[in-house]
Amino acid sequence: MSTRTGRDRDRAPDRSRDRAELIAAIEDAVRDNGGRGQLLHQAIAERFGLNPTDLKCVDLARTEPRLTAGRLAEITGLSTSATTAVLDRMERAGFIERVRDPADRRRVVVVSTGRREQELNTAFGPLKDAMTAVLESYDDEQLALIAGFVRRLNDLLRDLTAQPDDKPLTTPPEAR
Amino acid sequence: MSTRTGRDRDRAPDRSRDRAELIAAIEDAVRDNGGRGQLLHQAIAERFGLNPTDLKCVDLARTEPRLTAGRLAEITGLSTSATTAVLDRMERAGFIERVRDPADRRRVVVVSTGRREQELNTAFGPLKDAMTAVLESYDDEQLALIAGFVRRLNDLLRDLTAQPDDKPLTTPPEAR
DNA sequence: TCGGAAATCTCGATCTATCGAAATACTTTC
């Protein structure tokens, strides 16, 4: 539940100015985070013989349990042939396997092999450890706040990347 | 796995478990944010006739006041010829201009024209506005907490991308 | 059972980013 009160606030003007600056600083930092994260991702992808797009697809394969080649093409906006190439690379690198859907044998289901999962975790390990260390320094309530913020950030990024004139990145309620 | 029972002692094991899960969830969400941010950046870069790398360089040119071509090559790790190509694209797109350094006329200083800055802001506008809306919903203390978290995240990302001697990343490259 | 539709793959072509080597323009050193 929220504890905010609808009380009119006669605050000093420099306080609200500080607040605006703080907000702007956070926005800048978040944007900066994006750039740095991209760099890191690119470096890690390179070490696995993939490109950043492929690495993102690996992640998708991990999270979406019944990912098909066609669905992947839909999500990424690539042509089906390009998607085949992406899957080739992911498979060659040992991240995924192609499994024909027994229910519809035209379909190819992308399953994460889990074989190189450990290496990926190791690659992301330093980041994860450092992040855990940062997060451990907060108490439970603060963590909840941070979680809420990050989740909301995530939501709005998802909304923004779901372009109306493009493919529906928003997954419709599982029409199967 | 053991079934969870209701006979929790006065210790609070599931509290610390909740905490660990919360931390893991935040880490996942942050990572997710990175992916989504990348998507957005790519989409925006495309709209400006650039690639994500170029867009990052545009940002660098904005922030670093006396950026030279050589320094840009150093930062990005590209060859000098590739850097020339990057500058060509950035210049053709109207983001920067090449100015010969009067102090050393071999050098080319990259200066942001500011001409398309407005458009860039417009492109990132929806993200910024949505983010501002999210941030406005927090009180000052909460904002300070968020700012601290984001800044610390930034710091560790910078540290990780700066170090070229990430040992765990160099894992056996041969996929079986 | 047959024919059209759907999912994926193969193949050939193209486009782009990158590299290395050599060229150019300028500076510093002797």
Add this chain to the structure above:
DNA sequence: GAAAGTATTTCGATAGATCGAGATTTCCGA
């Protein structure tokens, strides 16, 4: 003032990702 060094660009070549068209396999409705 010439030679060596530095910063950037040009040029040719290459590798990689992507696309479109067509082939292949499988599903589904009549």
